Structure formats: C-alpha cells, structure tokens
Amino acid sequence: MVKWFKPVVFLACLGPLARLGWKAYNNALGANPIEVITHSTGDWTLIFLLVTLAITPLRKLTGQLWLIRYRRMFGLFAFFYVVLHFLTYIWLDKFFDVHEMLADIAKRKFITVGFTGFVLLIPLAITSTAGWIRRLGGKRWQLLHQLIYVSAMAGVVHYWWLVKADVHKPLEYAVVLGVLLGYRVVASLLPAGRTRATAPTRSVQLPDSV
Amino acid sequence: MLIKKSAVIPSSEITPRSLYLNRRKFLAGAAVAGAVAAVGSRLDELATPSLTVDADAKIDGVKKSPLSTTEKITPYKDVTNYNNYYEFSTDKYEPAGLAKDFKTRPWTVTIDGLVSKKQVLDVGTIIKMAAPEERIYRHRCVEGWSIVVPWVGFSLSELIKRAQPLGKAKFVEFTTVYDPKQMPGQQGRVLDWPYVEGLRLDEANHPLALLCFGMYGEALPNQDGAPLRIVVPWKYGFKSAKAIVRIRFSDSQPLNTWNKMAPNEYGFYSNVNPNVDHPRWSQAKERRLGEFLKRPTLMFNGYDQVASLYSGMDLKKNF
Numbered sequence: 001m002v003k004w005f006k007p008v009v010f011l012a013c014l015g016p017l018a019r020l021g022w023k024a025y026n027n028a029l030g031a032n033p034i035e036v037i038t039h040s041t042g043d044w045t046l047i048f049l050l051v052t053l054a055i056t057p058l059r060k061l062t063g064q065l066w067l068i069r070y071r072r073m074f075g076l077f078a079f080f081y082v083v084l085h086f087l088t089y090i091w092l093d094k095f096f097d098v099h100e101m102l103a104d105i106a107k108r109k110f111i112t113v114g115f116t117g118f119v120l121l122i123p124l125a126i127t128s129t130a131g132w133i134r135r136l137g138g139k140r141w142q143l144l145h146q147l148i149y150v151s152a153m154a155g156v157v158h159y160w161w162l163v164k165a166d167v168h169k170p171l172e173y174a175v176v177l178g179v180l181l182g183y184r185v186v187a188s189l190l191p192a193g194r195t196r197a198t199a200p201t202r203s204v205q206l207p208d209s210v
Numbered sequence: 211m212l213i214k215k216s217a218v219i220p221s222s223e224i225t226p227r228s229l230y231l232n233r234r235k236f237l238a239g240a241a242v243a244g245a246v247a248a249v250g251s252r253l254d255e256l257a258t259p260s261l262t263v264d265a266d267a268k269i270d271g272v273k274k275s276p277l278s279t280t281e282k283i284t285p286y287k288d289v290t291n292y293n294n295y296y297e298f299s300t301d302k303y304e305p306a307g308l309a310k311d312f313k314t315r316p317w318t319v320t321i322d323g324l325v326s327k328k329q330v331l332d333v334g335t336i337i338k339m340a341a342p343e344e345r346i347y348r349h350r351c352v353e354g355w356s357i358v359v360p361w362v363g364f365s366l367s368e369l370i371k372r373a374q375p376l377g378k379a380k381f382v383e384f385t386t387v388y389d390p391k392q393m394p395g396q397q398g399r400v401l402d403w404p405y406v407e408g409l410r411l412d413e414a415n416h417p418l419a420l421l422c423f424g425m426y427g428e429a430l431p432n433q434d435g436a437p438l439r440i441v442v443p444w445k446y447g448f449k450s451a452k453a454i455v456r457i458r459f460s461d462s463q464p465l466n467t468w469n470k471m472a473p474n475e476y477g478f479y480s481n482v483n484p485n486v487d488h489p490r491w492s493q494a495k496e497r498r499l500g501e502f503l504k505r506p507t508l509m510f511n512g513y514d515q516v517a518s519l520y521s522g523m524d525l526k527k528n529f
C-alpha cells in the first residue's frame with residue numbers, strides 16, 4: 001500500500017468527531033445537542049469495533065495481508081470514541097455526579113452492559129503496543145484481545161436495551177456482528193491448513209485471529 | 211374565533227368580531243337549509259363554515275389562561291423539529307419533513323361509545339365549541355427531556371360535556387388516524403397501529419386536560435399532531451395523543467398502545483413521577499431543551515392540582 005494511505009485513513013477516522021465539532025460550532029446539532037453527541041459517539045464506537053473485527057476475515061478471504069496494519073488503528077479509534085461517549089455521559093449527562101453515575105451503572109441494565117463493554121476495552125488499548133505484545137507473548141496477547149468479542153457483544157446488547165421500540169438499527173449491528181463472529185466459529189472448525197494458509201509469519205508482532 | 215392566513219391579511223383588516231358573528235349566523239342559517247339535502251348528517255357538522263382553517267393559519271381571539279406557566283417558552287424551531295411521532299418515523303428529526311404534506315382537511319372525529327350524543331364531527335366544528343385559550347404548559351417526555359409549549363385549545367371537558375357521557379362511562383379512549391399511505395411509520399410494525407391512548411373520565415374532565423388545535427398562536431403544525439390532539443401536561447408526553455379521529459367513552463380501562471407494547475415499562479396512568487423510574491432509566495431528572503444541565507423532574511410535572519385525582523392510590527403500582 002502507498003505510504004500516504006495510512007495517514008489519510010487516520011484522518012478519515014477523525015471525520016465523525018470533526019463533523020460533530022463543526023456542527024456544534026455552527027449551532028447545528030439540533031434541539032437536543034447532548035443526545036446527538038451521545039448517540040453519534042456511541043454509533044461510531046460500535047462501527048469501529050465492527051470494522052476492527054472485520055479485518056481478520058477480510059484479510060483471510062482476500063489474501064490482502066496489508067489490512068492487518070490497520071487493525072490496531074481501528075481498534076484504538078473504537079476506544080477513542082467510547083472514551084468520548086463515556087465522557088459525554090459523565091460530563092454532559094450526569095455532570096460528574098459520581099453517586100448518580102454509580103447508581104446508574106448498578107441499576108440500569110443498558111448502562112451496566114455498556115460500561116462492561118467500555119471497561120473491557122481499557123486493557124486492550126493499553127496492551128495494543130508492540131512492546132506489550134512482546135511482553136505478553138503472542139499467545140497470551142491473543143487470548144486477552146479476544147475480549148473485543150465480548151465488548152462488541154456488550155455494545156450491541158447495550159444498544160438493543162436502550163431503544164424504546166424500534167430495534168431495527170441495533171438489529172443491523174447485531175447481524176453484522178453475528179456474521180463476523182460466525183466467521184470465526186466456522187473458521188475454527190475448518191481444517192487448520194485452510195484458514196491458516198495466509199497467516200503471516202510475523203504473527204508474534206501482529207498476532208492474528210482477533 | 212377567527213382563523214386566517216397570517217401573511218395575507220393585516221390585522222387592521224381583520225373583520226370585527228361582531229360583524230363576523232353576524233356572518234357566521236348567516237352561514238349557519240345557510241347550512242340549516244343545506245341540511246335538508248344532506249341525508250343522515252347533523253346540524254352542528256354542517257354549520258361549520260369549512261372555509262376557515264388551514265395549516266400555518268394564525269388563530270385569532272386567543273385568550274391568555276391562568277393555567278399557563280411563566281417559564282421560558284421553548285423555541286418554535288425546536289418544538290417543530292424534534293418530535294416523537296412514530297406514525298411518521300422513530301427518528302425525532304424526521305417527522306418535520308415527512309409530515310409536510312399530511313392532509314388534515316377534511317377531517318372528522320367520531321365520538322361514540324357510552325354517550326348520549328354519538329356523532330361524527332368535522333374538526334372545524336369541534337374547534338369552535340369553545341373560545342380558544344393559550345395554555346403554556348410544561349411537556350415532559352418519558353425519555354427524559356422536556357419543553358415548554360404555548361398550546362392553543364380549550365379544556366377537553368368542553369367537548370365531553372357536549373357529548374353527554376352516560377353514567378356508566380368511566381374512561382375516554384383516543385384513537386390516532388391510521389393512514390399508512392400518508393404516514394410512512396405505519397407501514398412498519400414498530401407499534402400496534404392505530405395508536406390508542408386513554409384517560410379516566412375524571413382525568414379527562416380536569417380543567418388542565420386540553421383539547422388542542424394550535425400552538426404559538428397558529429394552527430398546529432402537522433408534526434405536532436394536527437389537526438387535533440390532546441395535551442395532558444401532568445403525564446408523560448405519549449399520553450397526549452395526536453391526530454385524533456375517534457373519541458370513545460367506555461366503562462373499561464382502554465389498553466393504550468405503549469402499555470400493550472411493554473406493560474412493565476409504560477403504565478396506563480403514566481403520570482410524571484420522579485420517584486418511579488422507568489425500568490431502564492431514571493426519571494428523577496430531565497433535560498429541558500436548550501438547557502445545559504438537567505433539572506429535577508417534578509411530581510405530576512409540577513401540576514400539583516391533579517394530586518386529588520389519585521388520592522389513596524399507590525402510584526408506584528399504578529405507574
């Protein structure tokens with residue numbers, strides 16, 4: 001892939017935030033700006049989680065090995081947006097009322113699940129560096145990073161539980177996630193040679209199957 | 211009451227009320243003559259000069275009401291662009307566009323059930339039953355946001371008294387129009403259409419309960435429930451049914467749409483109550499559109515005068 005491609009993708013990933021910022025600046029976030037920000041950052045968290053999870057299947061199905069180099073970036077953007085999402089919640093929604101926030105996390109199923117999804121991403125973000133991969137070793141790192149499956153599932157359930165009646169959007173996410181996770185189940189059942197054929201030898205530095 | 215296209219006629223040219231009333235008598239007389247020809251129709255329907263109302267029309271002769279709040283009114287732009295109106299869309303920003311061409315004339319409302327005067331009334335007749343008042347009410351959505359709206363209408367009791375409910379009648383049920391061709395949201399099955407809401411008769415007769423056909427001094431915009439809706443300010447917004455085509459009196463509690471859809475989340479009463487949380491979120495606070503911080507939600511949305519309707523009732527059980 002061309003050298004400038006990665007920075008371009010990086011900037012594109014900041015697009016949703018830039019768009020929110022631009023709209024906020026122009027007073028164009030509508031009647032309930034805080035809701036728009038919460039929803040937008042939540043949506044993009046989920047989208048980036050799914051994009052991250054799509055890398056491995058795409059790479060294996062297309063044989064495009066370079067894709068793997070974008071996986072960490074997308075995963076970190078998922079984390080970036082969930083941090084914004086969470087900040088919106090504690091700042092704009094709860095105004096740093098820790099007591100209220102804890103009550104919410106304990107009492108509201110959809111917050112409990114969302115919070116779980118968020119907390120699970122923290123160790124993944126921390127250990128996303130090459131140094132940590134080396135320290136943990138490929139196998140253990142890989143195992144740890146399977147938490148993204150749980151986090152994404154938590155994200156979908158979170159969305160499902162928060163809508164009042166119209167589950168069609170969470171359903172779309174659920175279907176995509178189902179396909180991405182289903183692929184892994186099927187792949188793990190197939191003879192190893194077939195799915196591993198294209199695995200790169202650099203797997204210690206960039207372990208696959210996550 | 212006069213309803214005129216706001217842009218066209220300067221207020222200096224608006225017909226004086228006395229003159230207008232004379233003309234109205236004349237029209238009514240003409241209508242009586244016409245009634246002979248119209249089989250099975252009722253006098254009060256025909257007396258309607260159907261030339262009066264269109265959307266965007268200014269409503270004249272609106273009296274201020276002592277029931278109004280003095281709180282800051284939410285901007286018109288927000289109240290008309292942020293709507294929970296699932297008949298059009300579950301997205302709050304879409305009804306404004308999707309309801310643009312919704313036809314609110316001709317429009318009739320069926321009044322039936324346990325009343326001595328079962329009838330089909332033209333909406334034009336209904337809105338002339340009593341003098342229009344401006345009622346500035348707080349409006350609290352079950353989702354945790356609120357607005358302050360200058361509604362135009364009169365107490366629902368005005369209509370109820372004319373319908374003459376029988377002694378057995380204990381509840382009133384309101385049905386929203388079912389017209390999937392015009393209401394794209396009804397083409398899906400998000401809710402069980404048509405939308406049904408209900409009140410206990412004594413709730414419906416409370417002076418605060420408003421039969422509403424306007425806001426901000428004009429006819430109701432389509433996305434806010436034109437041509438006729440109710441506004442029950444001490445209850446969560448979904449109790450205030452929009453685009454009403456039927457008002458039925460009964461002796462049994464109506465099964466309102468949201469209650470049917472999720473009985474553990476949305477009760478029949480659905481009074482605004484900061485102490486009873488929605489199973490999935492807190493109702494203790496609300497975001498007033500336009501405000502940065504949430505404000506505490508008030509019992510009965512601050513309309514304490516309705517408390518006596520529920521004396522002796524466990525409002526945690528009857529949520």
Ligand code: HEM
Pocket residue numbers: 035038039040041042043044045046082085086089093111114115116117118151152154155156158159162
């Ligand atoms: C992996 C973690 C998470 C994901 C994927 C996620 C995703 C989402 C999505 C997709 C939405 C709905 C957006 C829409 O309606 O368009 C949403 C809404 C929301 N999320 Fe999250 N979220 C996560 C974590 C959290 C956390 C940690 C909190 C707070 C503790 C939180 C609080 C909320 C709130 C308050 C809403 C809005 C609810 C409403 O409007 O009723 N989320 N989230």
